[in-house]
Amino acid sequence: MEVVPGVAVDGAFIELNDGDALPLVAPPQGGHVSFVAVRARNVDACSVRLTARLRSQTTGLVAGQDARDITLVEQPDGWAMPNVADVSRVANVPLCPDYYDESIVDVPHTLEVMLEDARGASAAGKVQRTVVPRCQQTNGAEAAGCRCECTAGYTLGRCANVVDAAGGG
Numbered sequence: 403m404e405v406v407p408g409v410a411v412d413g414a415f416i417e418l419n420d421g422d423a424l425p426l427v428a429p430p431q432g433g434h435v436s437f438v439a440v441r442a443r444n445v446d447a448c449s450v451r452l453t454a455r456l457r458s459q460t461t462g463l464v465a466g467q468d469a470r471d472i473t474l475v476e477q478p479d480g481w482a483m484p485n486v487a488d489v490s491r492v493a494n495v496p497l498c499p500d501y502y503d504e505s506i507v508d509v510p511h512t513l514e515v516m517l518e519d520a521r522g523a524s525a526a527g528k529v530q531r532t533v534v535p536r537c538q539q540t541n542g543a544e545a546a547g548c549r550c551e552c553t554a555g556y557t558l559g560r561c562a563n564v565v566d567a568a569g570g571g
Contacts, residue, residue, distance in 0.1 A: 403444045403527035406481075407454075407515040410437040413487035417441075424456070424513060424533040426497060426506070426548055429489070434498035434548055436535065438468075438515060439486050442527060446519040447474035447482040453516040454493035456535070458504055465506055468493040497535060498548070499556035506535045507552035 408417045409425055418424070426434040438454035453469040472491050474482035484491040493515075500506045513533045518526040537548035550561035 403442060403517065403519070405515060405517050405527035405529045406441040407513060407529055407531055408439045408441065410439045410486035410489060410492045415439050415441065415483055415486045418513065418531050418533060420532045422531070422533055423536040423538065424511075425538050426535050426552055428539075428544065428548065429494060433496060434537075434551055435466075435468075436495045436497060437486075437489050438493040438495055438513070439484060440492075440515055440517055441477075441481045441483045442474065442517055443481050445474065445482055445517065445527070446521060447476055449520055450474055451516075451518045452484075452493050453514075453518075454495050455514045455516075456495055456497060456506075456533075457512045457514060459510055459512055459532070460504060463502075465500075465502065465504075465511060466495045466497040468495045470494075498552040500552050500554055501556050503554055505552065505554040507537055507549055508534060510534050 408415045424436050429435050455467040456465045472484050476482050497506045513531045516528045537545050539545040
């Protein structure tokens with residue numbers, strides 16, 4: 403199985419290469435996540451388990467992980483991928499608030515993406531990329547809130563003044 407990791411951005415699949423930014427997005431449930439997607443070949447697209455995990459390069463600890471059963475759609479080029487316009491069809495890796503000692507934002511981490519189809523682990527695909535989680539919001543208050551939540555040692559209420567100072571109300 404061939405697996406290419408990517409992210410879902412505005413309904414499009416963006417391939418991730420070593421050194422790329424991993425967008426930190428504010429989902430409806432709060433906090434910040436990364437919507438990790440995948441393209442695959444030689445896969446049974448009907449039912450797959452997508453697992454995405456972000457791991458610290460310093461400690462090896464898992465900073466965030468999500469696994470879900472999804473369906474891939476065969477593409478004319480021979481690859482299959484989920485409907486990336488629907489964020490429930492991609493991994494929603496929860497990364498912030500960051501309660502840990504190491505910051506998520508602007509720090510290189512290892513992204514591990516695994517795909518397993520009905521054939522089981524013997525036919526599974528796995529790929530890793532070095533990525534840098536980044537706040538990419540253009541609104542000043544949203545960007546400040548992201549940076550605050552995704553900096554190590556988060557405590558409840560810490561970001562209220564940061565957002566107010568950035569004009570977020």
